[in-house]
Amino acid sequence: MHRFYLPPDECLKDPxxxxxxxxxxxLNVLRVRPRDRVVVLNGAGDELLCEVLNAERRALTLRIVQKNAIPPLPYQVTLVQAVARGKAMELIVQKATELGAHRIVPILSERTVAQVDAEAVPDKVEKWVASTVEALKQCGSAWLPRVEAPLTAQAFLARGDRFDLTxxxxxxxxxxxxxxxxxxxxxxxxxxxESVCVWVGPEGDFTPAEINAVRAAGALPITLGPLVLRSxxxxxxxxxxxxxxxxSKRGQNGHLK
Known part of the structure:
Protein backbone atom coordinates (compact mmCIF):
# COMPACT_ATOMS: atom_id res chain seq x y z
CA MET A 1 0.00 0.00 0.00
CA HIS A 2 1.36 3.42 -0.94
CA ARG A 3 2.55 5.68 1.89
CA PHE A 4 2.33 9.47 2.01
CA TYR A 5 3.26 12.21 4.46
CA LEU A 6 0.92 14.81 5.90
CA PRO A 7 1.91 17.11 8.80
CA PRO A 8 -0.03 16.62 12.05
CA ASP A 9 -2.03 19.86 11.78
CA GLU A 10 -3.10 18.99 8.24
CA CYS A 11 -4.30 15.58 9.41
CA LEU A 12 -6.80 17.32 11.70
CA LYS A 13 -8.60 19.05 8.86
CA ASP A 14 -11.91 17.68 7.64
CA PRO A 15 -11.38 16.35 5.10
CA LEU A 27 -1.75 10.78 -9.24
CA ASN A 28 0.91 10.91 -11.94
CA VAL A 29 3.54 8.50 -10.67
CA LEU A 30 1.70 5.98 -8.51
CA ARG A 31 -1.59 6.26 -10.41
CA VAL A 32 -3.71 6.50 -7.27
CA ARG A 33 -7.42 6.80 -8.01
CA PRO A 34 -10.67 7.41 -6.05
CA ARG A 35 -11.63 4.57 -3.68
CA ASP A 36 -8.01 3.43 -3.45
CA ARG A 37 -6.68 3.03 0.06
CA VAL A 38 -3.39 4.58 1.12
CA VAL A 39 -1.38 4.99 4.31
CA VAL A 40 -0.68 8.48 5.62
CA LEU A 41 2.09 9.13 8.16
CA ASN A 42 2.22 12.38 10.12
CA GLY A 43 5.71 11.97 11.59
CA ALA A 44 4.35 12.38 15.11
CA GLY A 45 3.33 8.80 15.82
CA ASP A 46 0.12 8.44 13.82
CA GLU A 47 -0.40 5.96 10.99
CA LEU A 48 -3.63 6.65 9.14
CA LEU A 49 -5.39 4.25 6.81
CA CYS A 50 -7.23 6.46 4.34
CA GLU A 51 -9.57 6.12 1.39
CA VAL A 52 -9.16 8.47 -1.55
CA LEU A 53 -12.38 10.47 -1.98
CA ASN A 54 -11.39 12.80 -4.76
CA ALA A 55 -8.30 12.74 -6.96
CA GLU A 56 -7.94 16.35 -8.04
CA ARG A 57 -4.88 17.67 -9.79
CA ARG A 58 -3.52 19.69 -6.88
CA ALA A 59 -5.07 18.04 -3.86
CA LEU A 60 -5.88 14.44 -3.09
CA THR A 61 -8.87 14.46 -0.72
CA LEU A 62 -8.94 11.67 1.85
CA ARG A 63 -11.23 10.01 4.36
CA ILE A 64 -9.62 8.53 7.45
CA VAL A 65 -10.74 4.92 7.83
CA GLN A 66 -8.54 3.91 10.74
CA LYS A 67 -6.00 5.62 12.98
CA ASN A 68 -3.16 3.73 14.61
CA ALA A 69 -1.04 5.38 17.29
CA ILE A 70 2.50 4.02 17.04
CA PRO A 71 4.52 4.38 20.26
CA PRO A 72 8.02 5.83 19.95
CA LEU A 73 11.08 3.69 20.49
CA PRO A 74 11.89 3.12 24.17
CA TYR A 75 15.19 4.94 23.62
CA GLN A 76 16.36 8.08 21.82
CA VAL A 77 19.47 8.30 19.65
CA THR A 78 20.93 11.68 18.72
CA LEU A 79 23.34 11.90 15.80
CA VAL A 80 25.74 14.83 16.09
CA GLN A 81 27.08 14.88 12.56
CA ALA A 82 29.69 17.13 10.99
CA VAL A 83 28.13 18.59 7.86
CA ALA A 84 29.19 16.55 4.84
CA ARG A 85 29.40 18.03 1.38
CA GLY A 86 27.07 17.55 -1.54
CA LYS A 87 24.60 14.70 -1.50
CA ALA A 88 26.46 12.96 1.32
CA MET A 89 24.65 14.95 4.02
CA GLU A 90 21.28 14.15 2.47
CA LEU A 91 22.25 10.47 2.46
CA ILE A 92 23.24 10.66 6.13
CA VAL A 93 19.95 12.30 7.10
CA GLN A 94 18.00 9.77 5.05
CA LYS A 95 19.70 6.74 6.58
CA ALA A 96 19.54 8.21 10.08
CA THR A 97 15.76 8.42 9.66
CA GLU A 98 15.56 4.82 8.48
CA LEU A 99 17.67 3.76 11.45
CA GLY A 100 15.36 5.45 13.94
CA ALA A 101 17.38 8.49 14.98
CA HIS A 102 15.42 10.81 17.26
CA ARG A 103 17.43 13.94 16.49
CA ILE A 104 20.05 15.03 13.97
CA VAL A 105 22.39 17.87 14.91
CA PRO A 106 24.55 19.16 12.01
CA ILE A 107 27.92 20.41 13.23
CA LEU A 108 30.14 23.01 11.56
CA SER A 109 33.58 21.68 12.42
CA GLU A 110 36.77 23.59 11.72
CA ARG A 111 37.52 20.91 9.12
CA THR A 112 34.06 20.83 7.59
CA VAL A 113 34.50 21.09 3.83
CA ALA A 114 30.90 22.14 3.20
CA GLN A 115 30.64 25.39 5.15
CA VAL A 116 27.12 26.80 5.38
CA ASP A 117 26.51 30.54 5.13
CA ALA A 118 23.93 31.98 7.51
CA GLU A 119 21.69 32.95 4.58
CA ALA A 120 21.75 29.38 3.26
CA VAL A 121 20.81 27.72 6.56
CA PRO A 122 17.01 27.73 6.07
CA ASP A 123 17.31 26.20 2.60
CA LYS A 124 19.77 23.57 3.85
CA VAL A 125 17.57 22.57 6.77
CA GLU A 126 14.51 22.46 4.51
CA LYS A 127 16.35 20.12 2.13
CA TRP A 128 17.47 17.86 4.99
CA VAL A 129 13.95 17.75 6.42
CA ALA A 130 12.66 16.79 2.96
CA SER A 131 15.13 13.90 3.00
CA THR A 132 13.72 12.71 6.33
CA VAL A 133 10.19 12.81 4.91
CA GLU A 134 11.15 10.72 1.89
CA ALA A 135 12.90 8.23 4.17
CA LEU A 136 9.86 8.13 6.47
CA LYS A 137 7.61 7.14 3.58
CA GLN A 138 10.10 4.56 2.34
CA CYS A 139 10.66 2.79 5.66
CA GLY A 140 7.18 3.24 7.15
CA SER A 141 8.27 4.85 10.40
CA ALA A 142 5.63 6.91 12.16
CA TRP A 143 8.19 9.25 13.71
CA LEU A 144 10.23 11.96 12.01
CA PRO A 145 13.57 12.89 13.57
CA ARG A 146 14.12 16.51 14.51
CA VAL A 147 16.70 18.18 12.28
CA GLU A 148 18.35 21.18 13.88
CA ALA A 149 20.09 24.15 12.28
CA PRO A 150 23.88 23.77 11.95
CA LEU A 151 26.02 25.02 14.80
CA THR A 152 29.59 24.64 16.03
CA ALA A 153 30.73 21.86 18.32
CA GLN A 154 31.41 24.42 21.04
CA ALA A 155 27.89 25.86 20.74
CA PHE A 156 26.29 22.44 21.03
CA LEU A 157 28.41 21.50 24.04
CA ALA A 158 27.51 24.80 25.70
CA ARG A 159 23.85 23.78 25.72
CA GLY A 160 24.65 21.03 28.17
CA ASP A 161 22.35 18.36 26.74
CA ARG A 162 22.46 15.22 28.88
CA PHE A 163 22.53 11.60 27.68
CA ASP A 164 22.93 8.22 29.32
CA LEU A 165 25.80 7.51 26.94
CA THR A 166 27.73 9.78 24.59
CA GLU A 194 17.44 5.39 27.26
CA SER A 195 19.34 8.18 25.53
CA VAL A 196 22.48 7.84 23.43
CA CYS A 197 24.40 10.48 21.52
CA VAL A 198 27.06 9.78 18.90
CA TRP A 199 29.44 12.29 17.32
CA VAL A 200 30.68 11.64 13.78
CA GLY A 201 33.36 13.87 12.30
CA PRO A 202 33.97 15.32 8.84
CA GLU A 203 36.53 14.32 6.24
CA GLY A 204 39.80 14.50 8.14
CA ASP A 205 37.95 14.07 11.47
CA PHE A 206 37.37 16.67 14.15
CA THR A 207 40.36 18.77 15.18
CA PRO A 208 42.29 17.65 18.29
CA ALA A 209 40.83 20.62 20.17
CA GLU A 210 37.28 19.63 19.21
CA ILE A 211 37.88 16.00 20.17
CA ASN A 212 39.32 17.05 23.53
CA ALA A 213 36.32 19.31 24.19
CA VAL A 214 33.82 16.58 23.32
CA ARG A 215 35.65 14.04 25.44
CA ALA A 216 35.93 16.49 28.33
CA ALA A 217 32.14 16.72 28.23
CA GLY A 218 31.93 12.97 28.81
CA ALA A 219 32.04 11.40 25.35
CA LEU A 220 33.55 7.93 25.11
CA PRO A 221 35.71 7.13 22.05
CA ILE A 222 34.41 4.20 20.02
CA THR A 223 36.10 2.31 17.23
CA LEU A 224 34.37 1.62 13.93
CA GLY A 225 36.92 -0.98 12.90
CA PRO A 226 40.46 -0.87 11.52
CA LEU A 227 39.59 0.95 8.27
CA VAL A 228 39.16 4.68 7.67
CA LEU A 229 35.50 5.22 6.75
CA ARG A 230 33.84 8.04 4.90
CA SER A 231 31.81 10.31 7.13
CA SER A 248 19.28 -6.85 21.59
CA LYS A 249 19.33 -6.71 25.40
CA ARG A 250 16.16 -4.77 26.09
CA GLY A 251 13.15 -6.30 27.80
CA GLN A 252 9.90 -4.71 28.87
CA ASN A 253 10.10 -1.19 30.34
CA GLY A 254 13.75 -0.93 29.38
CA HIS A 255 14.94 -3.59 31.83
CA LEU A 256 17.46 -6.21 30.85
CA LYS A 257 16.26 -9.49 29.45
Whole structure:
Protein backbone atom coordinates (compact mmCIF):
# COMPACT_ATOMS: atom_id res chain seq x y z
CA MET A 1 0.00 0.00 0.00
CA HIS A 2 1.36 3.42 -0.94
CA ARG A 3 2.55 5.68 1.89
CA PHE A 4 2.33 9.47 2.01
CA TYR A 5 3.26 12.21 4.46
CA LEU A 6 0.92 14.81 5.90
CA PRO A 7 1.91 17.11 8.80
CA PRO A 8 -0.03 16.62 12.05
CA ASP A 9 -2.03 19.86 11.78
CA GLU A 10 -3.10 18.99 8.24
CA CYS A 11 -4.30 15.58 9.41
CA LEU A 12 -6.80 17.32 11.70
CA LYS A 13 -8.60 19.05 8.86
CA ASP A 14 -11.91 17.68 7.64
CA PRO A 15 -11.38 16.35 5.10
CA UNK A 16 -7.59 16.01 5.07
CA UNK A 17 -5.85 16.74 1.78
CA UNK A 18 -2.39 15.83 0.60
CA UNK A 19 -0.06 18.64 -0.44
CA UNK A 20 0.23 19.55 -4.11
CA UNK A 21 3.58 17.79 -4.34
CA UNK A 22 2.33 14.61 -2.67
CA UNK A 23 -0.84 14.69 -4.76
CA UNK A 24 1.13 15.02 -7.98
CA UNK A 25 3.27 12.04 -7.04
CA UNK A 26 0.20 10.02 -6.07
CA LEU A 27 -1.75 10.78 -9.24
CA ASN A 28 0.91 10.91 -11.94
CA VAL A 29 3.54 8.50 -10.67
CA LEU A 30 1.70 5.98 -8.51
CA ARG A 31 -1.59 6.26 -10.41
CA VAL A 32 -3.71 6.50 -7.27
CA ARG A 33 -7.42 6.80 -8.01
CA PRO A 34 -10.67 7.41 -6.05
CA ARG A 35 -11.63 4.57 -3.68
CA ASP A 36 -8.01 3.43 -3.45
CA ARG A 37 -6.68 3.03 0.06
CA VAL A 38 -3.39 4.58 1.12
CA VAL A 39 -1.38 4.99 4.31
CA VAL A 40 -0.68 8.48 5.62
CA LEU A 41 2.09 9.13 8.16
CA ASN A 42 2.22 12.38 10.12
CA GLY A 43 5.71 11.97 11.59
CA ALA A 44 4.35 12.38 15.11
CA GLY A 45 3.33 8.80 15.82
CA ASP A 46 0.12 8.44 13.82
CA GLU A 47 -0.40 5.96 10.99
CA LEU A 48 -3.63 6.65 9.14
CA LEU A 49 -5.39 4.25 6.81
CA CYS A 50 -7.23 6.46 4.34
CA GLU A 51 -9.57 6.12 1.39
CA VAL A 52 -9.16 8.47 -1.55
CA LEU A 53 -12.38 10.47 -1.98
CA ASN A 54 -11.39 12.80 -4.76
CA ALA A 55 -8.30 12.74 -6.96
CA GLU A 56 -7.94 16.35 -8.04
CA ARG A 57 -4.88 17.67 -9.79
CA ARG A 58 -3.52 19.69 -6.88
CA ALA A 59 -5.07 18.04 -3.86
CA LEU A 60 -5.88 14.44 -3.09
CA THR A 61 -8.87 14.46 -0.72
CA LEU A 62 -8.94 11.67 1.85
CA ARG A 63 -11.23 10.01 4.36
CA ILE A 64 -9.62 8.53 7.45
CA VAL A 65 -10.74 4.92 7.83
CA GLN A 66 -8.54 3.91 10.74
CA LYS A 67 -6.00 5.62 12.98
CA ASN A 68 -3.16 3.73 14.61
CA ALA A 69 -1.04 5.38 17.29
CA ILE A 70 2.50 4.02 17.04
CA PRO A 71 4.52 4.38 20.26
CA PRO A 72 8.02 5.83 19.95
CA LEU A 73 11.08 3.69 20.49
CA PRO A 74 11.89 3.12 24.17
CA TYR A 75 15.19 4.94 23.62
CA GLN A 76 16.36 8.08 21.82
CA VAL A 77 19.47 8.30 19.65
CA THR A 78 20.93 11.68 18.72
CA LEU A 79 23.34 11.90 15.80
CA VAL A 80 25.74 14.83 16.09
CA GLN A 81 27.08 14.88 12.56
CA ALA A 82 29.69 17.13 10.99
CA VAL A 83 28.13 18.59 7.86
CA ALA A 84 29.19 16.55 4.84
CA ARG A 85 29.40 18.03 1.38
CA GLY A 86 27.07 17.55 -1.54
CA LYS A 87 24.60 14.70 -1.50
CA ALA A 88 26.46 12.96 1.32
CA MET A 89 24.65 14.95 4.02
CA GLU A 90 21.28 14.15 2.47
CA LEU A 91 22.25 10.47 2.46
CA ILE A 92 23.24 10.66 6.13
CA VAL A 93 19.95 12.30 7.10
CA GLN A 94 18.00 9.77 5.05
CA LYS A 95 19.70 6.74 6.58
CA ALA A 96 19.54 8.21 10.08
CA THR A 97 15.76 8.42 9.66
CA GLU A 98 15.56 4.82 8.48
CA LEU A 99 17.67 3.76 11.45
CA GLY A 100 15.36 5.45 13.94
CA ALA A 101 17.38 8.49 14.98
CA HIS A 102 15.42 10.81 17.26
CA ARG A 103 17.43 13.94 16.49
CA ILE A 104 20.05 15.03 13.97
CA VAL A 105 22.39 17.87 14.91
CA PRO A 106 24.55 19.16 12.01
CA ILE A 107 27.92 20.41 13.23
CA LEU A 108 30.14 23.01 11.56
CA SER A 109 33.58 21.68 12.42
CA GLU A 110 36.77 23.59 11.72
CA ARG A 111 37.52 20.91 9.12
CA THR A 112 34.06 20.83 7.59
CA VAL A 113 34.50 21.09 3.83
CA ALA A 114 30.90 22.14 3.20
CA GLN A 115 30.64 25.39 5.15
CA VAL A 116 27.12 26.80 5.38
CA ASP A 117 26.51 30.54 5.13
CA ALA A 118 23.93 31.98 7.51
CA GLU A 119 21.69 32.95 4.58
CA ALA A 120 21.75 29.38 3.26
CA VAL A 121 20.81 27.72 6.56
CA PRO A 122 17.01 27.73 6.07
CA ASP A 123 17.31 26.20 2.60
CA LYS A 124 19.77 23.57 3.85
CA VAL A 125 17.57 22.57 6.77
CA GLU A 126 14.51 22.46 4.51
CA LYS A 127 16.35 20.12 2.13
CA TRP A 128 17.47 17.86 4.99
CA VAL A 129 13.95 17.75 6.42
CA ALA A 130 12.66 16.79 2.96
CA SER A 131 15.13 13.90 3.00
CA THR A 132 13.72 12.71 6.33
CA VAL A 133 10.19 12.81 4.91
CA GLU A 134 11.15 10.72 1.89
CA ALA A 135 12.90 8.23 4.17
CA LEU A 136 9.86 8.13 6.47
CA LYS A 137 7.61 7.14 3.58
CA GLN A 138 10.10 4.56 2.34
CA CYS A 139 10.66 2.79 5.66
CA GLY A 140 7.18 3.24 7.15
CA SER A 141 8.27 4.85 10.40
CA ALA A 142 5.63 6.91 12.16
CA TRP A 143 8.19 9.25 13.71
CA LEU A 144 10.23 11.96 12.01
CA PRO A 145 13.57 12.89 13.57
CA ARG A 146 14.12 16.51 14.51
CA VAL A 147 16.70 18.18 12.28
CA GLU A 148 18.35 21.18 13.88
CA ALA A 149 20.09 24.15 12.28
CA PRO A 150 23.88 23.77 11.95
CA LEU A 151 26.02 25.02 14.80
CA THR A 152 29.59 24.64 16.03
CA ALA A 153 30.73 21.86 18.32
CA GLN A 154 31.41 24.42 21.04
CA ALA A 155 27.89 25.86 20.74
CA PHE A 156 26.29 22.44 21.03
CA LEU A 157 28.41 21.50 24.04
CA ALA A 158 27.51 24.80 25.70
CA ARG A 159 23.85 23.78 25.72
CA GLY A 160 24.65 21.03 28.17
CA ASP A 161 22.35 18.36 26.74
CA ARG A 162 22.46 15.22 28.88
CA PHE A 163 22.53 11.60 27.68
CA ASP A 164 22.93 8.22 29.32
CA LEU A 165 25.80 7.51 26.94
CA THR A 166 27.73 9.78 24.59
CA UNK A 167 30.12 8.38 21.99
CA UNK A 168 32.55 9.90 19.54
CA UNK A 169 33.73 7.88 16.54
CA UNK A 170 37.50 7.75 16.88
CA UNK A 171 40.66 6.36 15.32
CA UNK A 172 42.53 6.64 18.62
CA UNK A 173 44.15 3.49 19.99
CA UNK A 174 42.16 3.72 23.22
CA UNK A 175 38.81 3.65 21.39
CA UNK A 176 36.67 0.66 22.39
CA UNK A 177 33.90 -1.20 20.64
CA UNK A 178 30.48 0.31 21.52
CA UNK A 179 29.40 -3.04 22.98
CA UNK A 180 31.94 -2.72 25.78
CA UNK A 181 30.48 0.62 26.84
CA UNK A 182 26.93 -0.75 26.69
CA UNK A 183 27.91 -3.75 28.80
CA UNK A 184 29.58 -1.51 31.37
CA UNK A 185 26.50 0.72 31.55
CA UNK A 186 24.15 -2.25 31.98
CA UNK A 187 26.35 -3.81 34.60
CA UNK A 188 26.44 -0.61 36.65
CA UNK A 189 22.81 0.55 36.18
CA UNK A 190 21.00 -2.79 35.67
CA UNK A 191 19.10 -1.29 32.74
CA UNK A 192 19.68 -0.32 29.14
CA UNK A 193 20.43 3.31 28.29
CA GLU A 194 17.44 5.39 27.26
CA SER A 195 19.34 8.18 25.53
CA VAL A 196 22.48 7.84 23.43
CA CYS A 197 24.40 10.48 21.52
CA VAL A 198 27.06 9.78 18.90
CA TRP A 199 29.44 12.29 17.32
CA VAL A 200 30.68 11.64 13.78
CA GLY A 201 33.36 13.87 12.30
CA PRO A 202 33.97 15.32 8.84
CA GLU A 203 36.53 14.32 6.24
CA GLY A 204 39.80 14.50 8.14
CA ASP A 205 37.95 14.07 11.47
CA PHE A 206 37.37 16.67 14.15
CA THR A 207 40.36 18.77 15.18
CA PRO A 208 42.29 17.65 18.29
CA ALA A 209 40.83 20.62 20.17
CA GLU A 210 37.28 19.63 19.21
CA ILE A 211 37.88 16.00 20.17
CA ASN A 212 39.32 17.05 23.53
CA ALA A 213 36.32 19.31 24.19
CA VAL A 214 33.82 16.58 23.32
CA ARG A 215 35.65 14.04 25.44
CA ALA A 216 35.93 16.49 28.33
CA ALA A 217 32.14 16.72 28.23
CA GLY A 218 31.93 12.97 28.81
CA ALA A 219 32.04 11.40 25.35
CA LEU A 220 33.55 7.93 25.11
CA PRO A 221 35.71 7.13 22.05
CA ILE A 222 34.41 4.20 20.02
CA THR A 223 36.10 2.31 17.23
CA LEU A 224 34.37 1.62 13.93
CA GLY A 225 36.92 -0.98 12.90
CA PRO A 226 40.46 -0.87 11.52
CA LEU A 227 39.59 0.95 8.27
CA VAL A 228 39.16 4.68 7.67
CA LEU A 229 35.50 5.22 6.75
CA ARG A 230 33.84 8.04 4.90
CA SER A 231 31.81 10.31 7.13
CA UNK A 232 28.52 9.02 5.73
CA UNK A 233 29.62 5.40 6.18
CA UNK A 234 30.71 6.12 9.74
CA UNK A 235 27.30 7.61 10.56
CA UNK A 236 25.42 4.60 9.17
CA UNK A 237 27.78 2.15 10.89
CA UNK A 238 27.50 3.93 14.24
CA UNK A 239 23.72 4.13 14.21
CA UNK A 240 23.40 0.50 13.12
CA UNK A 241 25.63 -0.78 15.92
CA UNK A 242 23.96 1.43 18.52
CA UNK A 243 20.49 0.30 17.44
CA UNK A 244 21.54 -3.33 17.57
CA UNK A 245 22.92 -2.95 21.08
CA UNK A 246 19.86 -1.05 22.30
CA UNK A 247 17.45 -3.61 20.89
CA SER A 248 19.28 -6.85 21.59
CA LYS A 249 19.33 -6.71 25.40
CA ARG A 250 16.16 -4.77 26.09
CA GLY A 251 13.15 -6.30 27.80
CA GLN A 252 9.90 -4.71 28.87
CA ASN A 253 10.10 -1.19 30.34
CA GLY A 254 13.75 -0.93 29.38
CA HIS A 255 14.94 -3.59 31.83
CA LEU A 256 17.46 -6.21 30.85
CA LYS A 257 16.26 -9.49 29.45
Missing amino acids: PRLSERESHHA FIASLQNEARHPREHFESFRSERERSP ETAAIYSLSVINYELQ
